[in-house]
Amino acid sequence: MTAHFGWNLRQLYVKNAFLHGVLQEEVYMSQPSGFSDPQHSDYVCKLHKSLYGLKQAPRAWNDRFTSFLPSLDFKTTHAYPSLFVKQFGSSVVLLLFYVDDIIITGNALSLINDVIVALTKEFDIKDLGPLHFFLGIQVISQNDGLVISQEKYVKDLITKTEMLDSKPCSTLCLPYNRLVLDDGKPYNNPALYRSVVGALQYLTFTRSDIAFAVHQVCQFMQTPMESHFSAVNRILRYLKGTVRLGIRYVQGGLEVNSDTVRAFSDADWAGDPNDRRSTTGFVIFLGSNPTSWFSKKQQIVSRSSTEAEYRALAATAAELDWIKQLLTFVHLDIPSSPFLYCDNMLAIALISNLVLHQRTKHIEVDIHFVCERVAKKQLHV
Structure with a gap:
C-alpha cells in the first residue's frame, strides 16, 4: 500500500520498552546491590513496573502499549494483532509494531506527526525518520516504489x-x-x-x-x-x-481492475521420497506486487494428484480469506473477488461438481471450503 500510494514510511524506536510495562501480578525482588536499606536488610522490594529479565516483562509492555493506542482512536484486528489503523474522514494512518520498533505510514502527514507527538509524550520514543532498516530488512525508497x-x-x-x-x-x-x-x-x-x-x-x-x-x-x-x-x-x-x-514493489501496482488479487497454487504429488507426502506451494499478488508466498509439506499423504492439488487450493483459499479480511480492515476496497489459478483440471472440475465420489470423501472438508466461496462469488478459480 505504501509503494502503491506513495506514502511516507516513518520509523520509531521505544527506549527501554520493557520498563514501561505495568505488572498485574505480585512480583518481589531482593534489594539491589548498592541500594539496600541497612536497617531492614531482610526486606524485599515489591515491583509495580516490569524490569528486563522478568518473564512477565514482554506481555506487560505489550498490554501497556496496545491499551494506550485506543486513546488515540486506533483500532486493531484479530487478523494481525500488531497492526493498528486510525481513520479520520478520508485520512488513514497505519501503525505496525514489533516489541520496541514501530513503523507508521498513511496518507495524512499532519495526522502522522500528531500521533508521533502523542506517543512521545507517553513513552520515551526516538524518531528515526524515514524507514531504511527494520528487523534485518533493508527498505530502499525509489521514485516509482520501493525495494526490500x-x-x-x-x-x-x-x-x-x-x-x-x-x-x-x-x-x-x-x-x-x-x-x-x-x-x-x-x-x-x-x-x-x-x-x-x-x-x-x-x-x-x-x-x-x-x-x-x-x-x-x-x-x-x-x-x-x-x-x-x-x-x-x-x-x-x-x-x-x-x-x-x-522484492520490488512498484507504484500503481494496485490499479482497479478485474484481476487485482491473484493467487497461484501448485503441489507436487508424493514428491517426498521419505513419507510420500506432497508439498503445497502458492504465491499471492496484489496487483503486480507479491505479498504472500508459502511452501510446506502437506500433513497427510494424498492418494492422487487431484487430491494433492485440491489441498493446495484449500490452503491458498484460506490465505486469501485472511488477506481480504486484512485489506478490509485497512480500508482498501478490492472491486472484485480474488482469482485463484490452478493447473489441475480435475481439481477445478470438483469445484463445480458437488457430487463427492468414493475416492474424494476424505477431502470433503477441503472441497466444501472452496466450493462454498466459489458459489458465493467470493472466489474465482
Missing part, C-alpha cells in the same frame, strides 16, 4: 558460515533431486546445521525464490546428514551469487 531486501543479512550469514571464498552457484538444488532421510554419514555438528537453517528460514521473508529449497533442508533438523549439509552449502553458494536480490 536482506543484503546485509545475507553477507553476514555468508561470513558467519565461512563461505566468502566459495564459488557462486546459479541454482539452488539439482533438478528433480529430493533429500533422503538416511543418506550417507551423520553430520558431525548438528548445532551448526540448525543455526544456519534457522537463519535461512528468516531470509525467506524477502527471498521467495529459496522458500522450497529451505523447506527441504528444514526437515532434517533432528539428525542431519552430510548430504543435507551439502544441500545447505549449495543454497549459501546460490545466495553468494545473488546477494542483491530482493
